[in-house]
Amino acid sequence: xxxxxxxxxxxxxxxxxxxxxxxxxxxxxxNYVRAGRAVSGQADRAVVTQAEGFERLRQVDPALVKWQxxxxxxxGTQAAxxxxxxxxxxxYVVDGTRLRTWSLQTxxxxxxxxxxxxxxxxxxxxxxxGTAASMRDGAxxxxxxxxxxxxxxxVADSGRRVIRHTAADGSVAVIGxxxxxxxxxxxxxxxKPDGNLLVNNPGRLRVETYSPTGKLIGQFGRPGVDIExxxxxxxxxxxxxLPDGRIVTAEKxxxxxxxxxxxxxxxxxxxxxxxxxxxAVPQVAVTRQGEVLVLEARAxxxxxxxxxxxxxxxxxxxxx
Numbered sequence: 001x002x003x004x005x006x007x008x009x010x011x012x013x014x015x016x017x018x019x020x021x022x023x024x025x026x027x028x029x030x031n032y033v034r035a036g037r038a039v040s041g042q043a044d045r046a047v048v049t050q051a052e053g054f055e056r057l058r059q060v061d062p063a064l065v066k067w068q069x070x071x072x073x074x075x076g077t078q079a080a081x082x083x084x085x086x087x088x089x090x091x092y093v094v095d096g097t098r099l100r101t102w103s104l105q106t107x108x109x110x111x112x113x114x115x116x117x118x119x120x121x122x123x124x125x126x127x128x129x130g131t132a133a134s135m136r137d138g139a140x141x142x143x144x145x146x147x148x149x150x151x152x153x154x155v156a157d158s159g160r161r162v163i164r165h166t167a168a169d170g171s172v173a174v175i176g177x178x179x180x181x182x183x184x185x186x187x188x189x190x191x192k193p194d195g196n197l198l199v200n201n202p203g204r205l206r207v208e209t210y211s212p213t214g215k216l217i218g219q220f221g222r223p224g225v226d227i228e229x230x231x232x233x234x235x236x237x238x239x240x241x242l243p244d245g246r247i248v249t250a251e252k253x254x255x256x257x258x259x260x261x262x263x264x265x266x267x268x269x270x271x272x273x274x275x276x277x278x279x280a281v282p283q284v285a286v287t288r289q290g291e292v293l294v295l296e297a298r299a300x301x302x303x304x305x306x307x308x309x310x311x312x313x314x315x316x317x318x319x320x
Contacts, residue, residue, distance in 0.1 A: 057225050057231075057254055057273075058254070058272070058273040058274060059272075060227055060256070060269050060272040060273075061227070064227060064266070064268055064269045065268070065269045065272060065308075066268035066269070066307060066308055066309070067259075067268065067269070067270040067271070067292065067305040067306065067307055067308060068305065068306065068307075068308050069271075069275065069303050069304065069305055070291075070304055070305065070306045071104070071107055071303070071304035072301055072302070072303050072304070073091065073102055073107055073301060073302040073303075073304070074300065074301060075093060075100065075300045075301060075302065076100070076111075076300065077095050077098075077100075077300055078297060078298055078299070078300045079095040079096065079297070080093050080094070080095045080295060080297040080300070081094055081095055081096060081119040081120070081297070082094055082119060082120050082121045082145075082283070083121060083283060083285060083293070083295045083302065084121050084122055084123045084285055085104075085123065085285050085286070085287055085293055086123045086127070087287075087288045088103075089103060089104035089105055089287060089288075089289075090102070090103055090104070091103075091104060091293065091302060092121050092123065092127060093121075093295070093302065094116070094118045094119055094120070094121045094129065095119070096117070096118070096119045096131075097115065097116070097117065098113055098114065098115060098116065099113070099114040099116045099118060099121070099129065100112070100113055100114075101113075101114070102302075104287070104291075104304065107304075116129060117131055118130060118131055119131055119132055120132060120135070120143070120145070120146050122146055122147055122148050124147065124148045124149050124150075124191075125150070128146070128148055130146060132144070135155055136157075136159075137157060137160065137164065140159045140160055141157050141159045141160050142157065142158045142159030142160075142185050143155055143156065143157055143158075143159075144156050144157075144158045144185055144186065144187045144188065145187060145188045145189050146189075147189045147190065147191055147197075149191055149195075150168065151168040152165070152166065152167055152168055153165070153166045154166075154175075154189050154197060156187040156188060156189050156199075157187070158182045158185040158186065158187040159185070161176070161177070161180045161181070161182050161187075162174050162175065162176055162177050162180070163175040163176050163180075163187075163189065163197070163199065163210075163214075165197075165212075165214065173213070173214050174214070175197070175199075175210055175214040176199065176201075176208075176210070176214075176216075179201065179208070179216060180199075180201055180203070181201060181202070181203025181204050182202060182203055182234070183202065183203050183233050183234040184202065184233075184234050184237075186200070186202050186234065186237035186238070186252075187199070187200065187202075188200050188237065188238045188239055188283075189239075190239050190240050190241045191241070192209065192241050192245065193241070193243075193245055195212060196209050196210060196211055196212065196217065197209065197210045197211075197212070198239050198241055198247065199239070200236050200237065200238065200239045200249070201219075202230075202233075202234035202235055202236065202237060203233075203234055204221075205221055205222065205223045205229070205230040205234075205235060206219050206220060206221030206222070206230070207219065207220055207221050207236065207239055207247060207249065207260075207264070218264075219264075220260065220263070220264025221236075221264070225254060227256075227258070227266065227269065228266045230249075230251060231251060231253060231254045232251070232252070232253040232254065235251040235252065235253065236249035236250055236251050237250055237251060237252050237281065237282075237283075238250040238282065238283045238284050239284070240284045240285055240286045240292070241286065242259070242286050242290055242292075243286070243288060243289075243290055244290070245262045246259050246260065246261060246262060246267055247259065247260045247261075247262065247264075248270065248284050248286060248292055249284075250282040250283060250284045250294070251282075252280065252281045252282070254273055255271075255273050255276040255277070255278070255280040255281075255282060256269065256271060256272055256273055256276070257269070257270040257271040257276075257282060257284060257292065257294055257305075258270060259292075270292045270294070270305050271294055271303070271305065275303075276294070276296060277296060277298065277299045279298055280296050280298065280299065281296075281297065281298065282294050282295065282296055283295040283297070290306075290307070291304055291305060291306050292304075292305045293305075
């Protein structure tokens, strides 16, 4: 058989079609790989851009940072649920089964540890300890904070989205029933020098003031990742009031602690995102001398911040 005979036309056509198909497939594959590389490169650049953008959000104008960390208390636990400080500078931290007590004047001294069933703590003339479970008001109730003043008591119930106020005569009033929006259980309270109640409203991204009778009389705050705003779905998550009436706020997600004037203008930054752990859910308290204490429960620390203008002040109160 002669192997040099020409290939039949039909077979030639089939061969040409196959070759063309292979070339087309190769072209498609090349374009697919090139497009895939382009998409992958775009995705990589997007990730880098997002990371750079997030890192930029963590940066704060140094001129606004008017506080400095002067002390860190190692708690020896990552289960702390609440804390407070008394006028003498004694810090009380509870974790459900123990009360740990430090003096800010001798922070390196080991704490006094007292076995006690408590996950709520408040100091207003005397130390008060309690449990969220014992203060619930039926199904769906989730107690997140308690503040007391004399014979009056305010209970923050984030589950029912209300604040229950028990007056000195024993009567009970409900505050914020239609006002509070709480995507997460972070409802916190603080009493202002004028006797009004300061409340965070994280779902509305603002801070509110209520009269003793429960009337909304003031508010400030707006959404925003900029330093003046409150970021994310639900911030701020805690509030406190300095002796001069300025308001301290704490945020999670983009963790930071700030100070606002009584009328809601940004005054200064206490702790930037770089000063706190990325997963921080900070709680705040203040001393009679005007220091700001920040509890980072997951990190197992309380950080003490003092104004930079007075770095050598006697942090934590007096011994009287």
